[in-house]
Amino acid sequence: MTAISDLPIAVAGATGRMGHMLIEAILACDDTRLAGALDMAGSHSLGQDASAWLGQTSGVFVTDDLHAGLQNARFLIDFTRPEGTLAHLKVCRELGVKAVIGTTGFSDAQKAQITDIAKDIAIVMAPNMSVGVNVTLKLLQMAAQALSTGYDIEIIEAHHRHKVDAPSGTALKMGEVIAEAIGRDLKECAVYERYGHTGERDPSTIGFSTIRGGDIVGDHTVLFAGIGERIEVTHKSSSRSTYAQGSLRAARFLANQSSGMFDMFDVLGLR
Numbered sequence: 001m002t003a004i005s006d007l008p009i010a011v012a013g014a015t016g017r018m019g020h021m022l023i024e025a026i027l028a029c030d031d032t033r034l035a036g037a038l039d040m041a042g043s044h045s046l047g048q049d050a051s052a053w054l055g056q057t058s059g060v061f062v063t064d065d066l067h068a069g070l071q072n073a074r075f076l077i078d079f080t081r082p083e084g085t086l087a088h089l090k091v092c093r094e095l096g097v098k099a100v101i102g103t104t105g106f107s108d109a110q111k112a113q114i115t116d117i118a119k120d121i122a123i124v125m126a127p128n129m130s131v132g133v134n135v136t137l138k139l140l141q142m143a144a145q146a147l148s149t150g151y152d153i154e155i156i157e158a159h160h161r162h163k164v165d166a167p168s169g170t171a172l173k174m175g176e177v178i179a180e181a182i183g184r185d186l187k188e189c190a191v192y193e194r195y196g197h198t199g200e201r202d203p204s205t206i207g208f209s210t211i212r213g214g215d216i217v218g219d220h221t222v223l224f225a226g227i228g229e230r231i232e233v234t235h236k237s238s239s240r241s242t243y244a245q246g247s248l249r250a251a252r253f254l255a256n257q258s259s260g261m262f263d264m265f266d267v268l269g270l271r
Contacts, residue, residue, distance in 0.1 A: 007251055010036025010073035010097070012088055014062055015045040015053075018079040018102070018240055023050055025244035027058065032248060035073040037062045038088070066091040073097055075251045079243070081164075082106045089117050098254040100247050101125040104169025115261055122257035126264040127169025129246035133220070134264040136235045137177050140222055143233060144181035151224040151231075152201060153178060158211035158219040166210040167192065170220055175206050178222070 009026055013019040014037035026032045037050035041064040051058040063069045066088060070076060076092055078085050079102040092099050104127050106114070114125060128134070144153070155178075157171040167175075172186075179186040184204070191207045201207075218237040223230060237243075246264065253267040265271045 007032045007075060007248075007255060008035035008073050009033065009075045009077060009248075009251055010038060010070050011050070012038045012076060012078040012084065013080040014050050015039050015043060016079075018243065020053060021240040021244045022077055022079075022247060023058075024054060025241065025248060027051060027054070027056065029248060032251070034058050034060050036060060036069040036071075036076075038066065038069040039064060040084070067095070070095050070097050075100065075254060077247045077251065078103055082110050086110060086113060089114060089123075093117050093120050096121060098122045098251075098257070099124070100129070100250040100254065102127075102129050102243060102247060104172075105165035118259060118261040120259055122254045122259050122262070124250040124254060124262045124264070124267060126250075127173045128218075128243070129250060129264060130235075130237060130242040131246050131249070131264075131268065132242060133170060133235050133237075134246075134268055134270060136220075136233060137174060138265070138270050140174055140233055141177050141181045143222075143224060143231065144178040147224045147226070147231065148182040151226040152203060152207075153205075154207040154209065154223040154225065156209045156211070156221045156223065158213070158216045160215050160217065161212055163212060166212070167208045168210075168218065168220070170218065171208060171210075174220060174222055175208065179206060 009032055011019050011022045026034045037060050039045055039062050045062045048062050049057055050060045050062050070091055075098050077100045078088055082105050085103040098121055155171050155174055157168045159168055175186045189205050191205045221232055221234040223232050250267050
């Protein structure tokens, strides 16, 4: 592995909650440097120093010009919306900028576009960049294999009132990991809604429950409910800083990759 002492990173959605957390994390690390700050056209922060909200001067100004915002960067970290991320990735491909994608809510067609772009640039894409969440996914894989029969599986997730997609990308990833571990296809066995006379629970299904409210950063619980016992595997986020630190680990991983699609299992050696 090549040691990289200066990682020039651009941040998409630089003026949002996650963008601010990423900028703060980049500025606080010795091996990372803020090299670009992107925001939507019409943002009131365009032209301002990207770290002004911290009372600091970074010399990097918020822009909606993708080429200008990415020209000095080797990496982009993006936690925005699917359409915006795809637009950013097209310019990343053109400029040879590697990408860390935490955006969720992609359609299958959009995921296929990202896979195609990964033929030319290295991409880490994961619905949750938290190291703890990804270790939890590994634990769920092990639990599902051992509890594949005789246990009903339910996934409960809670997020803040501003989240626009449901279930969360993390909850869906948990479902995918569990389904794969027990030889099922999540598209065929997932149940996202229950209302009225539903009949008895189909033991082959994986259920999802979604909660939205307040400022909940992100809580996820997977319930394996058997006869006479139940096992609950829970991860709770109290700060977005965990996503920021995981994203920086992903960028460091990409420093040694030329192209290809990766996830946090690759970054953390959990494959």
